[in-house]
Amino acid sequence: MAITAVAMAPPLLLWLTLTALMVTAPVIGFLATVSWCLQPYLVFTGTSLRPADLHGTCALRWIQPPWRWVRTALGPWQPRVPCDVLELARKDYAQALAEGTTPFFEGRRPDCPWCGSSDLATFLRSPDLAQHKPGHFTLEQCRQCRHIFQNPRLSPAGLEFYYRDCYDGLGAKRMDSLFRRKRDAYMSRAATLDPEAAPRRWLDVGAGQGHFCLLAQQQWPTTRFDGLDMSAGITEAERRGWVTTGIAGSFPGVAPGLAGSYDVVSMHHYLEHTRDPLRELKAAATVLRPGGHLLIELPNGHSLLGRLLRSRWLPWLQPQHQHFIPAENLRKALHQHGFTVVKEMYGETHSPVDLVAAIWLTLEQAFPEPHVPWRTPEPARWRSMLRGPAIVAALPVMVIATAADRVLARLLRRTRGGNTYRLLAQKHSDGGP
Numbered sequence: 322m323a324i325t326a327v328a329m330a331p332p333l334l335l336w337l338t339l340t341a342l343m344v345t346a347p348v349i350g351f352l353a354t355v356s357w358c359l360q361p362y363l364v365f366t367g368t369s370l371r372p373a374d375l376h377g378t379c380a381l382r383w384i385q386p387p388w389r390w391v392r393t394a395l396g397p398w399q400p401r402v403p404c405d406v407l408e409l410a411r412k413d414y415a416q417a418l419a420e421g422t423t424p425f426f427e428g429r430r431p432d433c434p435w436c437g438s439s440d441l442a443t444f445l446r447s448p449d450l451a452q453h454k455p456g457h458f459t460l461e462q463c464r465q466c467r468h469i470f471q472n473p474r475l476s477p478a479g480l481e482f483y484y485r486d487c488y489d490g491l492g493a494k495r496m497d498s499l500f501r502r503k504r505d506a507y508m509s510r511a512a513t514l515d516p517e518a519a520p521r522r523w524l525d526v527g528a529g530q531g532h533f534c535l536l537a538q539q540q541w542p543t544t545r546f547d548g549l550d551m552s553a554g555i556t557e558a559e560r561r562g563w564v565t566t567g568i569a570g571s572f573p574g575v576a577p578g579l580a581g582s583y584d585v586v587s588m589h590h591y592l593e594h595t596r597d598p599l600r601e602l603k604a605a606a607t608v609l610r611p612g613g614h615l616l617i618e619l620p621n622g623h624s625l626l627g628r629l630l631r632s633r634w635l636p637w638l639q640p641q642h643q644h645f646i647p648a649e650n651l652r653k654a655l656h657q658h659g660f661t662v663v664k665e666m667y668g669e670t671h672s673p674v675d676l677v678a679a680i681w682l683t684l685e686q687a688f689p690e691p692h693v694p695w696r697t698p699e700p701a702r703w704r705s706m707l708r709g710p711a712i713v714a715a716l717p718v719m720v721i722a723t724a725a726d727r728v729l730a731r732l733l734r735r736t737r738g739g740n741t742y743r744l745l746a747q748k749h750s751d752g753g754p
């Protein structure tokens with residue numbers, strides 16, 4: 322719908338300009354409009370082509386743009402997903418929501434999962450602004466260690482419900498297109514490791530559909546890349562040849578069987594999704610050989626824009642992101658698991674999307690996409706009808722926000738205030754802590 326509205330905007334804008342010109346400067350406006358209406362004759366002058374609707378098109382050209390636009394806006398909306406698939410999914414979601422969202426949460430814990438302190442404060446409350454599934458989520462912050470975490474956290478049923486159709490199923494195509502546009506970020510991550518490291522085997526944890534591994538192979542052509550993920554996408558990554566082996570499952574669960582197998586383990590935007598990040602670090606220490614490297618990239622929960630934009634700061638991503646680990650906490654935990662941090666990156670890892678994403682999240686909330694199977698009741702028809710025009714109207718603001726994001730990225734380059742940080746750690750060569 323939004324793409325249709327964008328595609329139809331230029332002729333409508335031209336028509337509005339000509340109409341405005343006829344009001345403000347009638348003679349020039351009339352001549353310009355007549356020339357525009359006769360333009361199809363010019364196109365075919367000097368050729369043997371005479372389209373059957375040439376005269377009709379020229380005669381009706383002035384009324385076509387507004388007529389087409391109104392007819393499209395008022396016409397029945399064709400969902401991207403076939404109706405029968407949508408109907409089936411709608412029944413499944415209705416069944417999953419039969420008891421409301423209560424089964425999707427565990428009880429609220431009274432202490433910090435990182436340091437055990439009971440000195441907690443509510444930090445942020447947010448709905449699901451990415452998929453717009455029902456439910457409200459709370460992030461709390463520990464006053465002792467500054468760790469921010471989801472409390473109450475999602476239950477296994479909640480994880481199943483909120484991840485469904487996000488990275489696979491109905492959401493697979495959208496995510497694939499998003500990941501394909503992250504080439505620069507993937508190349509930057511792959512280049513973090515010293516060129517002399519020459520890893521033989523690299524395991525990417527949270528590999529999704531294998532996009533990072535595919536690009537990292539350009540940087541490390543002799544390295545074997547394996548990927549691990551909970552979602553079915555990793556099987557597809559192996560089928561495509563983007564990873565040598567795709568391992569489906571939980572990292573702590575499979576780690577004992579892979580002990581000492583890898584020279585590098587990477588976890589890009591993975592730990593914040595997990596239920597217990599410390600177990601994941603232990604698993605990384607298990608699968609790495611002595612002297613191997615662990616590469617971690619995470620959202621920076623202490624970014625200034627995270628405070629200013631509140632729930633519209635994309636990296637909060639509720640309910641998927643369960644932990645926001647301060648860099649100093651991660652550094653200490655890595656040390657306790659037998660690692661030394663050899664590289665820390667802050668400003669240069671900032672992703673310049675905060676402002677434009679905040680506008681997009683606001684638009685999505687005000688004018689939601691209709692016909693998604695988990696939304697009952699469906700949004701009011703007028704809100705769906707205004708979605709396209711609202712997105713077109715917001716385009717100039719989004720262009721400005723994109724430029725502002727880039728300026729901000731330059732300002733943040735030498736600070737610790739970016740939205741992302743990256744640590745490279747090396748496992749002690751004696752293998753112990």
Ligand SMILES: [Zn+2]
Nearest residue numbers: 433436463466
């Ligand atoms: Zn704490």
